[in-house]
Amino acid sequence: MNNIDNIDIPILKQPVKKDRKQIEKSIQTINVIVIALIFAAISLFLLIGKRPTVSKTENRELARFPSFSSKSFFDGEYTANIANYYNDTVPFRSTFKDMTSSLRASMGIELDGIIIYGNVNGGKKDAKKDTLSAEKTETTPPPKQTTDETTPTVTDVTTGITESSPVPVETVPVEDEIDDIEEGILSGGILVYRNRGIPVYYGSFAAGQNYASFVNAYKADLGESVNVYSLVAPTAQSFYMPKKYAEKYGSEKDNLENIRQFLNGVIEVDAYNALLPHKKENIYSRTDHHWAPLGAFYAAQEFAKKANVPFADLSTYEKVIEPGYVGTLYGWSQVAALKDNPEDFIYYKPSNQYTTTYYDPNFNFDHKGPLLIKAYGSSLYCTFMGSDEFIVHVNTDVKNGRTLAIVKDSYGNALVPCLTGSFENIYVIDMRYFNLNAINFMREHGVTDVLFAMNTFSATGGNSKHIERIRTQ
Amino acid sequence: MTFSSLFFLYFFLPICLICYSSTQKLEYRNIILVIFSLIFYAWGEPIWVSLLVFSAFIDYIHGLLIHKFRGKVWSKIALISSLTINLGILAIFKYSGFLVTNINELLSLNLTVPSFKLPIGISFYTFQTISYTIDCYWDKVKVQKSFLNFLMYVSLFPQLVAGPIVKYSTIEKEITSRKTTISDLSKGFTRVIIGLAKKVIIANNLSLIVDTILGGNISSLSYIGTWYGAIVYALQVYYDFSGYSDMAIGLGLMFGFHFDENFNYPFICKDISEFWQRWHISLGTFFKDYLLYLPLFGKRRKYASLFLVWFCTGLWHGASWNYIIWGLYFGIFVFIESFLGKKKIKKIPMIVRHIYSKLIIFIGFGIFYFENLKSLLNFFKNLFFINGNAFIDDITKISFANNIILILIAVVFCFPITKFIEKLREKSTKMLAVLDMSQVAVNVALLLISSIMLVDATNNPFLYFRF
Numbered sequence: 036m037n038n039i040d041n042i043d044i045p046i047l048k049q050p051v052k053k054d055r056k057q058i059e060k061s062i063q064t065i066n067v068i069v070i071a072l073i074f075a076a077i078s079l080f081l082l083i084g085k086r087p088t089v090s091k092t093e094n095r096e097l098a099r100f101p102s103f104s105s106k107s108f109f110d111g112e113y114t115a116n117i118a119n120y121y122n123d124t125v126p127f128r129s130t131f132k133d134m135t136s137s138l139r140a141s142m143g144i145e146l147d148g149i150i151i152y153g154n155v156n157g158g159k160k161d162a163k164k165d166t167l168s169a170e171k172t173e174t175t176p177p178p179k180q181t182t183d184e185t186t187p188t189v190t191d192v193t194t195g196i197t198e199s200s201p202v203p204v205e206t207v208p209v210e211d212e213i214d215d216i217e218e219g220i221l222s223g224g225i226l227v228y229r230n231r232g233i234p235v236y237y238g239s240f241a242a243g244q245n246y247a248s249f250v251n252a253y254k255a256d257l258g259e260s261v262n263v264y265s266l267v268a269p270t271a272q273s274f275y276m277p278k279k280y281a282e283k284y285g286s287e288k289d290n291l292e293n294i295r296q297f298l299n300g301v302i303e304v305d306a307y308n309a310l311l312p313h314k315k316e317n318i319y320s321r322t323d324h325h326w327a328p329l330g331a332f333y334a335a336q337e338f339a340k341k342a343n344v345p346f347a348d349l350s351t352y353e354k355v356i357e358p359g360y361v362g363t364l365y366g367w368s369q370v371a372a373l374k375d376n377p378e379d380f381i382y383y384k385p386s387n388q389y390t391t392t393y394y395d396p397n398f399n400f401d402h403k404g405p406l407l408i409k410a411y412g413s414s415l416y417c418t419f420m421g422s423d424e425f426i427v428h429v430n431t432d433v434k435n436g437r438t439l440a441i442v443k444d445s446y447g448n449a450l451v452p453c454l455t456g457s458f459e460n461i462y463v464i465d466m467r468y469f470n471l472n473a474i475n476f477m478r479e480h481g482v483t484d485v486l487f488a489m490n491t492f493s494a495t496g497g498n499s500k501h502i503e504r505i506r507t508q
Numbered sequence: 509m510t511f512s513s514l515f516f517l518y519f520f521l522p523i524c525l526i527c528y529s530s531t532q533k534l535e536y537r538n539i540i541l542v543i544f545s546l547i548f549y550a551w552g553e554p555i556w557v558s559l560l561v562f563s564a565f566i567d568y569i570h571g572l573l574i575h576k577f578r579g580k581v582w583s584k585i586a587l588i589s590s591l592t593i594n595l596g597i598l599a600i601f602k603y604s605g606f607l608v609t610n611i612n613e614l615l616s617l618n619l620t621v622p623s624f625k626l627p628i629g630i631s632f633y634t635f636q637t638i639s640y641t642i643d644c645y646w647d648k649v650k651v652q653k654s655f656l657n658f659l660m661y662v663s664l665f666p667q668l669v670a671g672p673i674v675k676y677s678t679i680e681k682e683i684t685s686r687k688t689t690i691s692d693l694s695k696g697f698t699r700v701i702i703g704l705a706k707k708v709i710i711a712n713n714l715s716l717i718v719d720t721i722l723g724g725n726i727s728s729l730s731y732i733g734t735w736y737g738a739i740v741y742a743l744q745v746y747y748d749f750s751g752y753s754d755m756a757i758g759l760g761l762m763f764g765f766h767f768d769e770n771f772n773y774p775f776i777c778k779d780i781s782e783f784w785q786r787w788h789i790s791l792g793t794f795f796k797d798y799l800l801y802l803p804l805f806g807k808r809r810k811y812a813s814l815f816l817v818w819f820c821t822g823l824w825h826g827a828s829w830n831y832i833i834w835g836l837y838f839g840i841f842v843f844i845e846s847f848l849g850k851k852k853i854k855k856i857p858m859i860v861r862h863i864y865s866k867l868i869i870f871i872g873f874g875i876f877y878f879e880n881l882k883s884l885l886n887f888f889k890n891l892f893f894i895n896g897n898a899f900i901d902d903i904t905k906i907s908f909a910n911n912i913i914l915i916l917i918a919v920v921f922c923f924p925i926t927k928f929i930e931k932l933r934e935k936s937t938k939m940l941a942v943l944d945m946s947q948v949a950v951n952v953a954l955l956l957i958s959s960i961m962l963v964d965a966t967n968n969p970f971l972y973f974r975f
Contacts, residue, residue, distance in 0.1 A: 058944070062941065062944040063694035063695075066944075067690060069948055069951075069952060070951060073952065074522055078519065111555075117515075118515040118516075121515040122514045131960050134960050135961050135964040142910070142913050143910040143911040143914060224720060279902065280902060283901075
């Protein structure tokens with residue numbers, strides 16, 4: 036037996052070892068072939084697939100292939116931008132992003148119906164949120180009215196009260212604590228609550244004071260013949276953030292109140308209180324960072340009251356419903372709950388007669404066209420004038436001699452169709468793109484009313500610096 | 509260029525592999541690797557690629573000099589010259605700003621603070637070239653007479669910008685004699701995909717949690733929130749850095765190089781000394797080989813050289829006090845453990861040792877995260893429940909719920925699962941076939957998921973790129 040054992044064992048063991056090695060090698064070969072084929076297929080797909088140029092869901096242009104210069108080459112920008120172009124413009128990008136959002140959604144569960152994206156715990160490391168406590172209110176009194184003869188006086192056309200308008204105080208330089216929401220970047224995060232995206236707001240009283248001083252300067256420059264209004268629109272956070280979370284973040288209401296204290300000669304349009312009674316209506320988009328056209332309508336109504344101009348009733352408008360709307364908040368956060376619960380985009384066409392002319396940022400004629408254009412997909416908010424870059428002139432059938440200039444961010448776009456029955460001429464200026472001197476422009480076009488219309492992120496964030504830029508450039 | 513980008517994976521790498529496999533001659537293959545490595549580096553550093561080549565040339569020359577004058581005083585001079593130049597370059601580019609800032613503060617001076625842009629990977633390749641000249645001096649490796657071959661060692665793109673720090677002795681023979689077997693290629697592909705998945709699927713998504721929790725206002729963060737943020741950050745750094753190392757080792761295998769492991773399941777350690785034997789092994793080995801046993805402080809002063817090592821470990825990670833504190837922080841615990849001795853430590857119950865080591869590690873990564881000392885102080889106050897903040901906050905609860913599966917996966921794969929699978933493979937031929945085929949399927953799934961997720965990660969550099 037021993038002999039047999041001694042003979043058998045090596046004979047039996049060797050095939051097993053060989054077998055194992057053979058199997059191992061075969062599977063390794065399969066692994067290499069399969070993975071190499073996938074690499075080859077994806078490489079080819081990325082090489083020959085049609086690359087998109089715009090991401091509608093993110094509301095931004097995708098990276099472009101860079102143009103060569105020796106400077107950009109030597110500082111590494113050129114090569115970095117080639118890689119960036121390659122990575123950013125993947126064929127079927129939005130499909131893959133949707134897949135990613137579904138994958139991310141499967142990494143956990145919702146708690147309290149809430150999903151958070153990005154930094155919702157504070158704008159900056161160790162940044163303080165500004166809120167109005169009783170103490171704070173006492174220590175920041177409204178600016179004193181001056182009786183200095185050198186300061187111009189203005190009369191509020193609505194109230195008839197004459198106020199002094201001092202030369203604007205020196206602005207308080209502040210770091211941009213809130214990144215520019217309009218350019219698709221949120222320094223804070225997005226909190227998704229019951230299928231509604233809510234960008235988290237962190238206010239800055241210092242930035243609010245800056246904003247007030249910027250618009251005060253317009254009043255001082257334009258004099259008493261021109262009415263200047265400030266309409267700072269709250270965002271969805273003011274109305275839809277669950278209370279226990281809202282307490283953690285900046286209060287838009289407090290920040291609006293702070294701005295009000297520093298306005299001088301400028302008439303405040305209180306959009307917050309105009310919208311509050313309507314919070315159960317469709318005044319804010321669930322999936323987009325903008326307000327809904329109906330929200331803009333109520334704010335415009337408040338403005339018309341302050342400006343003492345006629346205002347068309349909502350029943351006179353033609354209601355248009357665009358279903359299946361998923362806006363920017365999905366593109367930015369990739370939270371699948373937003374994509375999976377689209378909403379209706381409802382806007383209103385004014386019934387009076389008007390013509391709309393589009394100019395480039397240097398006020399060179401571009402084209403005549405409709406005020407409300409046909410928009411699609413995630414860009415439905417672009418229904419209002421298409422994009423922000425144009426200077427738009429709306430000439431209406433209203434003959435009241437009033438000419439309005441709206442200095443705005445994209446929130447202001449939705450106000451324009453609500454005011455075609457209120458002013459004879461409307462000039463729409465986006466402060467971020469305007470290339471001329473705003474004061475000269477307003478004087479040249481006989482502007483009687485200037486409305487600053489933007490959201491709280493812009494007014495107390497980086498965008499407000501453009502208000503001063505276009506006044507002084 | 510980063511490994512975890514579509515451009516690298518599906519443009520640069522395939523072209524490189526095609527060119528590499530178009531010839532069987534090793535000399536040509538080495539030339540191809542040098543060309544692609546220099547393109548890889550120049551892609552991010554078009555100017556400082558010259559510094560890389562210069563650094564390689566200096567050490568190549570010094571290697572020749574050390575060899576030529578072996579046993580003579582000139583050999584030592586050549587070594588000192590090489591070390592001075594290498595460390596001088598590192599000091600100028602990485603530490604001059606930090607040094608002048610501190611001198612200004614200490615002596616109330618107003619010297620101009622130099623502000624050099626840190627060339628990518630300088631900390632890694634400088635240490636590699638140092639390892640060569642010292643080993644040459646110690647006659648542990650043969651002098652490399654071909655500059656092309658030496659340049660290939662220094663610039664080899666798989667390990668160039670974020671390690672592991674590959675000692676010359678590790679790949680000395682493979683520079684001139686290597687072949688890529690089907691087994692290497694298969695293991696290489698698998699390793700690259702696992703590394704990619706660690707980075708893209710786990711680390712990138714953990715970074716979103718860290719941003720949510722620690723990226724905000726730390727002074728008002730709850731106690732549990734702070735602990736949660738610190739733990740997730742430790743996991744993120746582990747998956748990020750070990751993912752890169754996996755990709756580097758895998759790419760090396762594809763070209764026939766066998767680099768040493770850089771991580772060995774660090775979170776299963778029972779004490780801090782063990783943690784550092786499992787974490788960034790190549791850096792620890794470098795210091796152990798070239799610094800710890802230098803007769804700098806004499807035999808009786810081993811603790812002084814131990815603190816020097818930990819000071820250097822911290823400083824190597826960055827020119828900032830928080831990194832130095834971070835290094836010394838770990839040094840203190842290694843010192844205590846060394847002082848107590850292994851026998852006494854082993855008597856401590858296992859569970860206590862695990863809790864102790866994890867606490868020290870997670871707090872340590874907090875130090876690593878906060879470059880601002882004020883934020884770091886607030887972080888400590890929160891950790892030790894003395895900030896007067898809430899015990900737990902809603903954002904922490906929501907974040908945990910939103911990411912519970914991801915966190916579970918991240919925790920589970922900190923354990924040596926693959927070693928368990930390896931044992932299973934040994935049990936029978938059938939098991940081997942099933943498990944290896946499953947690995948192929950897992951590779952396909954991970955590669956596809958990672959690639960899809962990369963579309964949404966336009967900018968996701970590895971954390972260790974900044975060192």
